[in-house]
Amino acid sequence: MTSADLTKPARRAHMSRMGRRRAFAGVMVALGSTLAGGCVTVNAPAEPIVIELNVNITQEVIYRLADDVRQNIEQNPEIF
Amino acid sequence: MAMHRTFSRTLLGGLVMAALALPVPAMAQRDPAYQAARAAGQIGEKTDGYLGVVGNQPPEIGRIASDINIRRRENYAQKAQEQGVTLQEYAIAQGCILISRTAPGEKYQAPDGSWQTRGSGPPQLDPRCPRA
Numbered sequence: 559m560t561s562a563d564l565t566k567p568a569r570r571a572h573m574s575r576m577g578r579r580r581a582f583a584g585v586m587v588a589l590g591s592t593l594a595g596g597c598v599t600v601n602a603p604a605e606p607i608v609i610e611l612n613v614n615i616t617q618e619v620i621y622r623l624a625d626d627v628r629q630n631i632e633q634n635p636e637i638f
Numbered sequence: 639m640a641m642h643r644t645f646s647r648t649l650l651g652g653l654v655m656a657a658l659a660l661p662v663p664a665m666a667q668r669d670p671a672y673q674a675a676r677a678a679g680q681i682g683e684k685t686d687g688y689l690g691v692v693g694n695q696p697p698e699i700g701r702i703a704s705d706i707n708i709r710r711r712e713n714y715a716q717k718a719q720e721q722g723v724t725l726q727e728y729a730i731a732q733g734c735i736l737i738s739r740t741a742p743g744e745k746y747q748a749p750d751g752s753w754q755t756r757g758s759g760p761p762q763l764d765p766r767c768p769r770a
Contacts, residue, residue, distance in 0.1 A: 616730065617766040619723050623731035624768045626721060630713070630732065631739070635667035637709045638736060 672702050682745030682753055683736045685764055687714065687729030692745045692753050734767030 631638045668676075675681040680699045684690045688710055689703040710732075711725075718728035737746045740756040748754045748762040763769075 616727055619727045620731040620734060620766050621768055623721060623723065623728060624735070626717065627728070627732040627735050630717060631735065634713055636669070637706055637713060 669702075671698075672706065675699050675702055676744050677741075679743065679745045679755065682747060683733065683740055684747045685730070685733050685737065685749065685751075686726075687731075687733035687736065690747065690753075730764075730766075734763060737761050737763060738767070 672681070675695075679692055680695045681689050681703050682692045688707045691700050691703050710729075714729045714732065715725050718725045721728060738761065740746045740761060742756050742758055744756050745753050746756055746761050749764045754762060
């Protein structure tokens, strides 16, 4: 009596539901850490630049307002 | 003689006009309690254009500062709208001048946030402030 089956058959070429879920999770973790890593590298140099721009804009505005704020003190001496 | 008198009168008139044109010092218009708290260093000028209470002070001092700050904010909001700038920008610009005009002995906030006593020299100003 002979059998057509192999003594050690390979598993069928499909992933179990659990395996698929695990693989998907692995991809998400890898993607997530890549994205997180990207965010940190982008944000770190961008932050000081934004602050510097605000400082420049405000300085220009402060100079433009210099005369008006001086007059404001003369017009409303009771609150200064 | 008549010409001399006319000249004297013109001169006197000119002097009166000049005196009227001179800006009245702000301290003459201040509420006496507020002026006293400023002179005692209990209330100081902050870089943001508002008053701050320096250290631990009686609640009355806090009320004086808060009352004026509310009126300042109202004034800044109106002025900022007229000038087409934000309230904060107007307030900071006002703060520059208010710190410049503190009298010796009064408190003001340095750019690092610390309270300083105004001496006879110029105050420590934010680099964005116009040089007086």
